[in-house]
Amino acid sequence: MKCSRFLYLVFILLLQVSSLQADHRNIQGNVNQPEYDLVVYGATASGIIAGITAAREGAKVIIIEPGKFIGGVVTGGLSKTDIGNQATIGGITREFFTRASQHYNGKYMWIAEPHINSKIFEEMLAEVKIDVIRQEKIRSVNKKDGRITGFTTLSGKRYQGKMFIDATYEGDLMAAAKVSYVVGRESKGTYQEEYAGFYPDVIRNLTNDVMLEGYPGVGGEGPGFVHGTPTKISGLHKDGTLVDGVTRSAAIPGSGDNLTQSYTFRLAVTNNKDNLLPWPKPAQYDPRKYELLLRLVQAYPGIPFVRLVNLSQIANDKYDLNAQGFFSTDYVGGNTDYPDGDYDTRDRIWQDHEDYVKGFFWFLAHDERIPAKLGAETRAWGLCKDEFVDNHNWPYQLYVREARRMVGEYVMNQMDCQENILKKDVIAMGSFIMDSHIVQRIIQPDGSALVEGAWDVLARAYKIPYRSIIPKRQDCLNLLVPVCMSASHVAYGSIRMEPVYMMMGQAAGLAAVHANQEKAAVQDVDVNKLQEKLKAQKQILSLVK
Structure with missing residues (x-):
């Protein structure tokens, strides 16, 4: 009898110790970290809009930011927004810029000061009660049966989710998950693009x-x-x-x-x-x-x-x-x-x-x-003096114009921005010029220096397909990539504008919700339902009424 009572007490003690250890692991964010409906990696403007979109639909969302500040270049110095045809910008993206403009009684649209953009993002996140965890960089990713189950950060914390969005400028979650991507410029023959690859300038002879x-x-x-x-x-x-x-x-x-x-x-x-x-x-x-x-x-x-x-x-x-x-x-x-x-x-x-x-x-x-x-x-x-006051008055974000680019279900190219502009699975629109800043300055036979890789060419108002923000099926089934999306270097020259990133973020956030609701891979989301919901959220999918 005494032996049985002793064993019972030992059993209870072990349960208590186990419970305390589990609580500790929860606090530390390790193996028992709660599972989220959506984990967004990267609190860029696109990542924030993606998170807000999903949270407004009732999803349990967390945003993990590798850096110290949120908002990417929208809060980090890029104040004169590159918009192209503003009629293509709608949804929560336009809501954000409108709210920023209201700070100036509607006088300024698309050109708010950095600290105002920061304020608006913070307000929008607070409204949907999204936790933003900062200064947590990915160390490794866990996958099972083609799906990401979670990732571990350098600090040892682990974040688990049903769906994931990589909204960083660098595509680190995408790369760690072994999703196909490229860095650099395709050759001219890859997609038959006039501006692809090595592109020397001419002497302009400006007076x-x-x-x-x-x-x-x-x-x-x-x-x-x-x-x-x-x-x-x-x-x-x-x-x-x-x-x-x-x-x-x-x-x-x-x-x-x-x-x-x-x-x-x-x-x-x-x-x-x-x-x-x-x-x-x-x-x-x-x-x-x-x-x-x-x-x-x-x-x-x-x-x-x-x-x-x-x-x-x-x-x-x-x-x-x-x-x-x-x-x-x-x-x-x-x-x-x-x-x-x-x-x-x-x-x-x-x-x-x-x-x-x-x-x-x-x-x-x-x-x-x-x-x-x-x-x-x-x-x-x-x-x-009154900008970036917590960063020695220096912008928060390096302007990473282009880094990794996913090779997903569909790769957008130059013709998609000029001729092949219609897409059945449209989830956002773009319209800004295709624009590449200097890649190199190269020495000429006469000893002069020549700009290489810089060009800009007109684009039409074009439709961005859902397929361009999802990986190939064999790469991953529960990841969306609205920033390092699937495009050639030339097409990305137009797509890389922040309002477009933000609109693709909205589509990604909503697609993650639909994938969870449908218990489907991102490749199998009902795009018609997705489009109807996006239109209800005032996303612009066509300029034709």
């Missing part, structure tokens, strides 16, 4: 008058954007070595490679002295990186600051600053190892880009070889 005209609304009425190689500028030092930022290439026009268009930081800047923070000197500054910039300035005496960058006015005396032309804030060649790089490699490249962009302004503002007038003009501009 000094054109380069001195300034930017519309900011000291001039000249062309809004100066493209390509303006004139012959030597890419060699006197000893015949290459100037920094110039490379040699024996590639054949139209040939494919693993290179992507250049990255930068989109800045919020001002010339209002009351809110101006002088350009900071970078942690690592090397004036040799800007030799080609100096030669551009010398080639066009009197060139103004507003011709070396692209400025778009937003609210409260602020401007969204982007790169333009032959030598600007795009760090050409600096991103080669980023798309497939490990976290340490990417951190190094991220910091290198920050140093480069800061160095660009420091060079123009302080190098003694820069003409006094241009130096003074540069110093009249600076960062905004």
Whole structure:
């Protein structure tokens, strides 16, 4: 009898210990982490919209963000939104931009300040009570029978779900799940695309008058954007070595490679002295990186600051600053190892880009070889004291224009943006020009430097198919990819705009809900039902009424 009682007490004690261990594992987010209806990896604007869409349908959603901040470039510096035909933008995406505009009594649409965009996202997330877990990077992914069951982060936490969305700019969940993808440029023959592959520029022979005209609304009425190689500028030092930022290439026009268009930081800047923070000197500054910039300035005496960058006015005396032309804030060649790089490699490249962009302004503002007038003009501009206040006034997000791209059920290409624009399984629309920033500057036989890989070409208002945001069936059955979606380098040049990412995010979030309801793979979702629900949510699927 005593023995039985003793064994009973031991049994109860073991149960209590087991329960405590289970509770501890729950707290730590390990093996007993609750299963979510949807796990979104990446709190970009697309990921946030995807999560909100699913949560509004009653799904249990969690968003995991590898970085410290949310919203991607929409909250991280890209304030002048690239919209194309605004009639193609609807649904929760338009709701977001409308709510941001209401902060200015409807005066500004598509151009809210970064901190306002952050505020709107935070409000929208709070309304549906979505948990956003930050600074958690994927270490490994678990799959069973073609489905992701969960992933483990570097901290050891594990997140389990029925459906998953990869909304990162890099496609790390997609890659870890062994979904097919590419990095770089297809050859011209892959999809018969005119702008595919290695694409050398021509010398534009722009006159000094054109380069001195300034930017519309900011000291001039000249062309809004100066493209390509303006004139012959030597890419060699006197000893015949290459100037920094110039490379040699024996590639054949139209040939494919693993290179992507250049990255930068989109800045919020001002010339209002009351809110101006002088350009900071970078942690690592090397004036040799800007030799080609100096030669551009010398080639066009009197060139103004507003011709070396692209400025778009937003609210409260602020401007969204982007790169333009032959030598600007795009760090050409600096991103080669980023798309497939490990976290340490990417951190190094991220910091290198920050140093480069800061160095660009420091060079123009302080190098003694820069003409006094241009130096003074540069110093009249600076960062905004009231933006990114928790990040030393520097943008939160590196502008990753292109990294991995999924090879999914359907790969969109140039013709899908120009001729083959109709899709039966449409879930969103795009319309912005197909646009690639500089990929390389290459040395010519005469020693001049030539822009390579930069082009822009008109697109029509086109339909994006559901098939382009889902993997091949054999790759994964419960993953949707609205950012690193399935498109060629050329087509992605148009699709990569944030409103399009956001609309594809809405479609992905809703598709995840439908897949759960139908107990189906993402490839088997009833697209007709999905489209009807999207239209009810005011997503634009056609411009024809």
